Amino acid sequence: MNQLISVGWLYRKGNKLLCVKSKGKDKFFIPGGKLEVGETYEEGLQREIREELNIELIPNSIQYLFSITDIAYGLENTQLTMFCYIADFNGDIAPSSEIETAKWFELSQIHNCAPAAQKAMSYALELQV
Template sequence: MGEGELGGAEAVLIDTVAWVRVEGGRVLCARPRGKDVFYVPGGKREPGESDLATLVREIEEELTVRLDPATAVHLGTYEAEVPGLPSAVVRMSCYTARYAGTLAPSSEIEETDWFSYADRPLVPPVDQLLFDDLRAAGELR
């Protein structure tokens, strides 16, 4: 038997990339259609896709703007369990980057909002780790 076949299921890793846009002490968050939770915008990597390719594709799909990958800066990578799925862990690689266009929810996003640190309980655990770091850096009020 191979490793992980005994003693329970191995954790499933959900590999994501997120765009961190902070303005006026608040971070941009989005709520997908059919969901009741806000997330920092971004999404899952497709096979063989780099962080920046994922980031540009996902943000264009979700917020109708084009990120400039030449301006991307890695802020950090966070991991946390997925609520309700104890055997799943989400990894979120976070980047800032400049954009062109007008921020607007796409067909897959119900709404966007700007969250302060007080809104931290409204986002998933992995996003909360980012909120903590943004607050510690003086970026989030």
């Protein structure tokens, strides 16, 4: 089985978590993505969030919370491990690049998300991060 490593930004308001949907996809994901060669997890997270949501994460506020492993949605024979972080940010969230929309989800709407996003959302909302 192939292994894929990604980073995700958990942004929570009350009992909802911000998720994004890429153009042409049918499920929502946790904002973030795959690392580029030579990037640390924190650098990759900052780049991905800048590209996807037009905001700047504040470097000294970035905090690792947990990792989840699940099936990589839309990829055959691939397992995804996502390293999940919280962080403060500057700017106004505005989807860009490949992101079609950003939306707030609560646990009752979890079926709209990809498997790894569902697992990360469950942990984040249950932990109240």
